[in-house]
Amino acid sequence: MKHKSFFWFVLPSSIAMLLFIFFPILSVLLQSVFTEHEQVIKEVRNCGPFGCQTTTSIDQEATAALREAEPLGRFVGLGVYFDRGHLALSEVSQLWRESAGLGAFFDRLLNLPFYKAIAFTLTYTFVVTPLTIVLGFVIAVAVNSAARAIRGPLIFVSLLPFIITPLVGSLVLFWMLDARGIIGSAMQVLADDPDLSVKASTPLMWTMLMVYGVWHSAPFAFIVYYAGLQTVNQDTLEAAMVDGASRWERIRYVVIPHLLPITTFIALIQLMDNFRVFEPIVSFSAQAHATSLSWAIYNDLSGETRQLSSAAATSFLTIIGVAILLSPVIVRTYRDFTRK
Amino acid sequence: MASKAFRKPLPLQALLIFFLVVWVVMAAFPFLWTVWGSFKVEGDFFSKADWANAIFGTRTRAETGDLFTGQGYYGAWVQEEFWRAALNTLIVCAATVMISLTFGTLGAYALSRSTYRYAFWFLIIALIFRAMPPITLVSGYLPVFFDWNLWGHLPTAIIVLVAINQPFTLWMLHSFFNNIPKDLDESAMVDGCTRFQAFRHVIVPVMWPGVITTALFSFLLAYNDFAITALVLSKENQTMVPKIASFLGTTQTKGNVMFAVAAVVSVTAPLFVMIMFFQRQIVSGLTAGAVKG
Numbered sequence: 001m002k003h004k005s006f007f008w009f010v011l012p013s014s015i016a017m018l019l020f021i022f023f024p025i026l027s028v029l030l031q032s033v034f035t036e037h038e039q040v041i042k043e044v045r046n047c048g049p050f051g052c053q054t055t056t057s058i059d060q061e062a063t064a065a066l067r068e069a070e071p072l073g074r075f076v077g078l079g080v081y082f083d084r085g086h087l088a089l090s091e092v093s094q095l096w097r098e099s100a101g102l103g104a105f106f107d108r109l110l111n112l113p114f115y116k117a118i119a120f121t122l123t124y125t126f127v128v129t130p131l132t133i134v135l136g137f138v139i140a141v142a143v144n145s146a147a148r149a150i151r152g153p154l155i156f157v158s159l160l161p162f163i164i165t166p167l168v169g170s171l172v173l174f175w176m177l178d179a180r181g182i183i184g185s186a187m188q189v190l191a192d193d194p195d196l197s198v199k200a201s202t203p204l205m206w207t208m209l210m211v212y213g214v215w216h217s218a219p220f221a222f223i224v225y226y227a228g229l230q231t232v233n234q235d236t237l238e239a240a241m242v243d244g245a246s247r248w249e250r251i252r253y254v255v256i257p258h259l260l261p262i263t264t265f266i267a268l269i270q271l272m273d274n275f276r277v278f279e280p281i282v283s284f285s286a287q288a289h290a291t292s293l294s295w296a297i298y299n300d301l302s303g304e305t306r307q308l309s310s311a312a313a314t315s316f317l318t319i320i321g322v323a324i325l326l327s328p329v330i331v332r333t334y335r336d337f338t339r340k
Numbered sequence: 341m342a343s344k345a346f347r348k349p350l351p352l353q354a355l356l357i358f359f360l361v362v363w364v365v366m367a368a369f370p371f372l373w374t375v376w377g378s379f380k381v382e383g384d385f386f387s388k389a390d391w392a393n394a395i396f397g398t399r400t401r402a403e404t405g406d407l408f409t410g411q412g413y414y415g416a417w418v419q420e421e422f423w424r425a426a427l428n429t430l431i432v433c434a435a436t437v438m439i440s441l442t443f444g445t446l447g448a449y450a451l452s453r454s455t456y457r458y459a460f461w462f463l464i465i466a467l468i469f470r471a472m473p474p475i476t477l478v479s480g481y482l483p484v485f486f487d488w489n490l491w492g493h494l495p496t497a498i499i500v501l502v503a504i505n506q507p508f509t510l511w512m513l514h515s516f517f518n519n520i521p522k523d524l525d526e527s528a529m530v531d532g533c534t535r536f537q538a539f540r541h542v543i544v545p546v547m548w549p550g551v552i553t554t555a556l557f558s559f560l561l562a563y564n565d566f567a568i569t570a571l572v573l574s575k576e577n578q579t580m581v582p583k584i585a586s587f588l589g590t591t592q593t594k595g596n597v598m599f600a601v602a603a604v605v606s607v608t609a610p611l612f613v614m615i616m617f618f619q620r621q622i623v624s625g626l627t628a629g630a631v632k633g
Binding site: 001002003005006008009010012013014016017019020021022023024025026027028031071138139141142143145146152154155156157158159160161163164165166167168171172173175176178180181182185186215219220223224227228247272275276278279282283285293294297298300301302306308311312315316318319322326330333334 | 348353356357359360363364366367368370371373374377385386387388391394442443444446447449450451453454455456459462464466467468469470471472473474475476477478479480481482483484487499500502503504506507510535536539560563564566567570571581584585588600601604607608611612614615616619622623626627
């Protein structure tokens with residue numbers, strides 16, 4: 001295709017991405033190194049019959065004028081990144097000096113909002129992703145061995161948790177987990193503890209958020225594996241059997257190598273999606289027990305005062321996290337392409 | 341199933357069937373439970389006394405004299421004006437799907453036909469954009485939207501969703517266009533068509549299966565979005581999903597959690613119908629990138 005026609009064909013799409021993805025990244029970066037102007041304080045000398053007094057007050061006009069003149073705020077460099085709401089360098093070093101052991105250090109580290117968010121985000125990502133893959137694979141094998149006539153309805157039912165709006169799906173689950181809901185009361189009976197409540201227990205909340213995560217994304221892994229199983233070479237399978245391979249050996253040496261690239265694909269998509277975990281935390285109102293990076297951004301941006309520079313700093317740290325997570329994949333894609 | 345190689349021993353078969361039953365219950369039961377419960381009063385859906393009340397509607401019968409009640413739906417749709425949110429969702433989804441597919445087909449066609457290196461880099465950049473959580477971009481939008489008075493309006497949300505949709509749309513349509521033989525449009529060009537005429541008269545008529553599949557996923561992205569619509573739209577212009585989230589904040593304290601339950605069922609219903617009619621396309625779309633590559 002000629003350069004010129006390529007240019008015109010990709011123009012609308014490029015403009016959309018340039019304006020609403022690329023520039024916003026720059027804007028996020030810019031905002032994260034500025035913070036709102038402090039209020040201008042003026043000193044007023046009041047001289048009365050009993051001598052002179054100096055009082056300080058906020059100069060509203062001057063503050064407004066300053067904010068008008070420099071809408072970005074004042075430059076603080078990496079200040080926002082290092083403050084208590086983000087990397088909290090001084091707090092961390094203080095904790096390091098004061099804490100008795102590593103355990104105590106990590107306990108108190110997780111009280112800092114950013115570390116609390118990143119701890120849950122990473123745990124969620126690296127627990128949910130492998131479980132999703134395993135569960136999806138088992139469902140795929142099970143559906144593949146079911147009678148052909150019921151496979152359609154089986155796939156229909158399996159798709160439900162994946163297609164459902166995440167906020168809605170997690171609400172549906174959360175209502176059942178409520179102390180007055182069916183699963184919640186079942187757990188109380190099983191644990192023989194009438195006060196057991198997901199809302200009150202941090203480990204239980206983490207577990208349930210991850211259960212939701214696996215429930216939501218297992219169908220995706222299932223569908224992809226199921227399609228992969230349809231394309232396993234039947235001749236190879238039969239040949240392996242003629243050669244005396246057992247059932248396990250056939251799976252180990254024929255089916256699994258065939259599904260390996262598919263697993264990489266699922267893992268990539270799942271890492272991307274699990275790292276942005278957000279909606280279940282809103283639905284479960286889990287913020288007291290678990291927060292995520294996306295939730296922290298949302299929390300800064302919603303509400304009465306929008307803390308733009310704080311949100312921008314968290315956003316940028318999240319983008320760096322995604323970049324680290326995906327760098328092996330990008331490198332691999334590049335190698336694959338250059339080899340062609 | 342004919343070959344002996346694929347017959348399974350009985351215990352394994354039994355285990356798989358058992359597992360399948362468990363999974364089907366796990367996948368379907370929460371929805372059945374919520375749909376059934378949405379026609380009950382709060383005292384039944386969240387029952388302190390006995391969980392079986394939610395099934396038999398003991399309190400619903402006591403309070404309303406009937407086994408089912410539409411109170412939750414009336415409260416959500418009429419009292420809390422959920423219909424307005426539904427209308428907004430309809431507008432946002434329809435516009436997002438149409439615009440992102442128009443942009444996407446043009447771009448993806450060019451990407452699949454270009455043999456130059458920059459086409460590859462274009463796709464890699466799109467992949468990176470696809471990997472970024474959309475919510476990280478919102479703090480970049482807000483100051484500009486406030487300054488230019490763009491914040492809160494439906495068109496703003498639509499164009500943002502279109503842009504966020506682009507990387508995914510491009511990747512998906514790109515793989516569909518790769519499957520349409522190059523000879524088709526090239527022979528049209530030999531016959532004197534320009535590149536755009538070849539696209540318009542030769543490619544467009546044969547691209548619909550891929551476009552419909554991509555449209556379904558674009559629709560889902562717009563329909564399921566919470567992060568963007570919650571932060572970019574004003575209260576009057578809210579779509580359904582942020583509206584449900586706002587039910588949780590305000591109406592739950594008033595004891596009207598059943599409004600939210602009814603709204604949740606209302607949001608799920610269209611998705612249910614969609615899977616029913618387009619199951620084949622959804623499955624083929626999910627596997628498009630994975631199995632071929």
